[in-house]
Amino acid sequence: MTVTEARESIQGIETRGRVYSIGPQASRPYGGQPAWQRKYFAGIIGSDVAAGVLGAALAFAARFGHLDGHTRVYALSLVALPAVWLFALGLSRAFEKRYLFVGTEEYQRVVHAAVGLTAVVAIVSYGLEVPTSRVFVLIAIPTAAAFSITARFAWRKWLHRLRRSGRCMKRVVLVGHESSVAALIVQLRREHYHGLNVVAACLPTERPRGALLEFNTRVRGSFDRIAEAVAAERADTVIVLSCPEIDGQALRRLAWKLERSEVDLIVASALVDVAGDRTTVRPVDGLPMLHLDHARLTGVRRVAKDAVDRLGAALMLLLLSPLLLGAAFLIRCGSPGPALFKQERIGKDGQPFTIWKFRTMYTDAERRLAEIAHLNESDGVLFKMKDDPRITPVGKYLRRFSIDEFPQLVNVLRGDMSLVGPRPPLAVEVAAYESDMRRRLAVKPGMTGLWQVSGRSDLPWEEAVRLDLRYVEHWTLSLDFVILLRTVTAILRPQGAY
Template sequence: MTPQRIRPYGGPPAWQRKYFAGIIGSDIAAGIVGAGLAFLARFGHLDHHSRVYVLAIVALPAVWIAALGLSRAFEKRYLFVGTEEYQRILNAAVALTAAVAIVSYGLELPTSRVFVLIAIPTAASCSIIARFAWRKWLHRMRRGGRCMKRVVLVGHESSVAALIVQLRREHYHGLNVVAACLPTERPQGALLDFDTRVRGSFDRIAEAVAAERADTVIVLSCPEIDGQALRRLAWKLERSEVDLIVASALVDVAGDRTTVRPVDGLPMLHLDHARLTGVRRLAKDAVDRVGAAMLLLALAPLLLGAALLIRCTSPGPALFKQERIGKDGQPFTIWKFRTMHVDAERRLEAIAHLNEGDGVLFKMRDDPRITKVGKYLRRFSIDEFPQLVNVLRGDMSLVGPRPPLAAEVAAYEADMRRRLAVKPGMTGLWQVSGRSDLPWEEAVRLDLRYVEHWNLSLDFVILLRTVTAILRPQGAY
């Protein structure tokens, strides 16, 4: 791999400039596609009535870029990870639609509602899809160690070590820790257990940034660095264009649930409760049931074909049902396509010692109880599709924590029961982060993160990532 030239000073690195140019070009193309498609749908050909809309085709890309800029969809803090970027694109679409309606009404312009209602949603959809594709490209680069930021961590050794573990596990954040500054003086160049160089104590942060050519400093929560020390550090870094990030002691708390409220110059972090109630709950239920109904209709031939294959190749029913635990600990019957022989439970005792899982569920890559057809159904998660009926009935959601067995819930510690605060899902963070390859603790952590972070934008991203996870067989067994 060719080493990348780092430019901590004098502007953003080359990969970041390429990324920004890519999303701006994609958004311009999205505006052109939206306007062109709306023109064809509304008029079909050019005549004296439609010539004015040719100007709209030319103007919409620029107007769309301006709307995205006003909604702050290009700000670096919202790019690369998270769902806020997509939410701001949707905000831009809503605001632009409202602005066009107000201007058309105020100036009495003969604006075609069909044109507007096709052009703007199409542009927004294309922008979201394009940015998702750019983000997948970036994450692929980061898996190979490219397009990374060089980070100096500041904090106590235990906190530094914990964050290094998390950042190496979640490489898509693009934060490569190259050095650390600890509160107590240690020999220059001493290494932590994670091959991370120590560059002195807290008073040597600026020198560490220069020595390591870092472009980011992350300050972890520690009493030695108060507001005055942090302000002085910001002054030292402000001309070098080095990002300064202050990590809160709050773990796995959604950004949209935290607001800063200054009190006499002291920034107070206000934390809202993670509640799925009111309009949010109704919106999620509506998306779930409408989505499940549409998918059942679209996938009906595939479901029928899978059922016939199971019946023709293996004795027993096509469907497998099992009791799982849902929201608030309520049991329900989950439906799946049967992928194992009918005597699978009896055979389990003979192979129990081959369990590769570290939780309650039995996991084995080459489980002899799985039928030939069942292997293909599991590989592409087709065996899960009957759960659309569970979603339609209200037992499950399209996106949520993995539906647990009663035996799992009985072994839950207090924190784990938080998974039961929402409906279980057909897919979730666990599904798009490794499926059966995930350790038990990691699957639980991802489910808890989902409960704390839930919003419709996150559900949309998980559903998109589920498509790629299904097409990729890793972890499907």
């Protein structure tokens, strides 16, 4: 929701003592586990049981194919493996709420369960001299893990669809300074998949001064009234933003007040967006100190990423070759000019390279840019326009489904780009970069990235930069995998593609 839309939805401001009401107050149970969460847990548990059955059945069929006295023991795995698989997932904490709904940690926990279970079977089989079919084990457990990950991804997409319509949301009370609270509200409304609906806020001063008057949010007093605000709003989550007024002692007291009501307490440190998973707590003379590790941009993980990039690009070029040839044919038939468009972009460490794309504009697009420059809808250095008259009819279709980007697979194969990374900038953009923005050049640019799956051209310039910087600071192979999966969804639901 934009600021204008939020302002238009305001139904009036009514002052009643300490409460400043802006819009209607929703109602949902206070504390405890909501019904949608219980259904979600039941769904993933059922899927994991089915994964165990499927893994055992496929392994039995592939290894033996028939039932006799020798294979009857393995047939019992249809019952045993689902139970053992659930136990392994539980030990790996794959059912803990903190790892579900968003992020890659849930899938990593499933992989850890599969690796651990395989190791345990191997050790027990060797130590107790129990005859075990290695083929059976190496089919059953990976199949169960793959099905569990796929099913959990499907459940998560189902939940995100519901959250787009405002369902299955957590009721949140934000605590912090007004500007920080307003900024987080904007972000959470854009990133609905987090499932966090801000229903109230507590500020250092009880009366909002302006920023929060743009949103449908209540201000329920100052920091000493957080528990009362949670109870009044029937909230199930409290998010405390960085502010000097709330120290460790205040957080402990707040946690004590909230623990009986089962309300989640989240501390949104300013360090999370900078370092995140690179932070560790290490005691020094009994005092807990937060240590920040440097971003790992080189080494074995970088080599692995390059290998995955080039192998993936080669495979995709092979599979998509009919589509690429068809697109090139339509471009040549649709308007005069070549099928491919090449342009200089800036890559890793500021090195220029030639990027390849399908041509989606008329050949005189650069000359006509001056005529429509005043219609720029972007707040950054790039020109963006939803109904750009320079785009050909075929080009509109190609852009809608991001087919025009597919020739960049050649750039990935050559090593100029990565499958996932920051958006490849123009030289004119880099010239206008502030010092922080140059951090984007620490890694190879990507065909897709957090910017691509979070709104594409609809994103404000500052938000696109923030997402690119977040990727540079937090990248992992598992994050790349999740972004690639989300890219498929973004292409099929082409919001912000123009």
